[in-house]
Amino acid sequence: MADTLNIAVVGLSFGGGYIPALCAHPSVGEIGLCDLNEETLRAVSEKHGIAKICRYRNLDEVIGSHRFDAVMLLSPIPFHADQSVAVFEAGLHCACTVPMATTALDCERVAAARKKSGRTYTLLETSLCTNEFYFLQDMLRRGELGDIQFMRGVWYNHLDQHPKWWHGLPPMHYITHPLAPMLALAGRTVKKVSCYGSGTLPPGFEKGYGNPFPVETAIFELGEESLSVDFPVYGDQKRPLAIEVTSITANTALQNKETFDVFCSKHSFFWATHPGDEHALVRRTLNEPKFADKSNPAVMMKFRSPNIRTDIPDALRNLSSWTPQTNLVHEFVTACLEQRPSLYDIDAAKAFSLPGILAHDAAMRARKESSAAEQKENK
Ligand SMILES: NC(=O)c1ccc[n+]([C@@H]2O[C@H](COP(=O)([O-])OP(=O)(O)OC[C@H]3O[C@@H](n4cnc5c(N)ncnc54)[C@H](O)[C@@H]3O)[C@@H](O)[C@H]2O)c1
Secondary structure (H helix, E strand, O other), X not given: OOOOXXXXXXXOOHHXXXXXXXXXXXXXXXXXXXXXXXXXXXXXXXXHOOOHHHEEOOHHHHHHXXXXXXXXXXXOHHHHHHHHHHHHHOOOEEEEEOOOOOOXXXXXHHHHHHHHHOOOEEEXXXXXXXXXXXXHHHHHHOOOOOOEEEEEEEEEOOHHHOOHHHOOOOHHHHOHHHHXXXXXXXXXXXXXXXXXXEOOOOOOOXXXXXXXXXXXXXEEEEEEEEOEOOEOOOOOOOOXXXXXXXXXXXXXXXXXXXXXXXXXXXXXXXXXXXXXXXXXXXXXXXXXXXXXXXXXXXXXXXXXXXXXXXXXXXXXXXOOOOOHHHHHHHHHHHHHHOXXXXXXXXHHHHHHHHHHHHHHHHHHHHHHHHHHXXXXXXX
């Protein structure tokens, strides 16, 4: 087994956030940086002291250099599927940020390329490495949450202020941040979805993706199928379970947010609403007040983000800039070197990415049906 891995990072805006962990990781050898934008490439290289020889303008150059064992794709969403397939076809390991793709067909294409290459895939879903997620996973494992009764998550952002390719992105195509950790807690996959669109986009935004909505809200029914051995089901796998997700992307006054609440039979978790607020853990008691009571004694604990660092090398644990990306880098690197499937392998990636694709399709269908019904009424 090789003891180091040479890795290239493609897309250096959000992708720049992965570089401190790559530089600090004891099993990472050469690091290549790749971005279409010369200025970004130069600035990020200089900031991290990466040698000139390891700068690339596009993925073809990275692959053609034959210097790398693995590629991390942090490029815009429309490139994810094609670039993942190209990385596998070149015989390299591939990590890709969310979502894995934006059509069911493309998810299958990436899965087929991964299978053919036999290389490692990792979906870089940061919300599976937050302290909040680890905290809830641990409570669930110890039986302190009890049975999960329902979960509700949101993703709010101002994509109208992002680079152009984000404008008009279907809101449900970017819901893995709340959905993935909720599915990982449930240990089950989505069986059925209903979804509606809402609101209006700024003028011109519909052109990008043919999506008319800045808001989509969906209910997902979970099936009995397991997500993966790494995210076990606690309790009865046949229990009815639904998850609600709302995604708001533009034209709306709001604070950015990617959070979720978990309603359980023993303790429920409510994520802090606004910056400066605290999370709340509510315990079910036998003498709960009948009606809403602001001094509700059932609220047993309020706290800021718990501090959890899981099992990572000291060089990473002690990074002053620890972020969820640190753990994702470690998982990807060790999975590649140990030649094992990663925790966030292709099946999990599909289970996290497909429901949003199907939800947006459902919202578009609902819109078409209601305008057809209106036209019929007006005849
Ligand atoms: N929490 C998270 O996990 C999180 C947060 C933000 C963004 N993201 C993901 O990161 C990706 C990039 O988002 P962003 O906000 O950095 O976007 P961005 O538009 O700000 O930056 C994209 C960067 O990639 C470069 N680029 C564009 N096309 C390229 C190509 N074909 N090859 C190489 N470089 C290319 C651009 O020059 C730019 O520097 C998206 O897929 C997004 O979903 C994840």
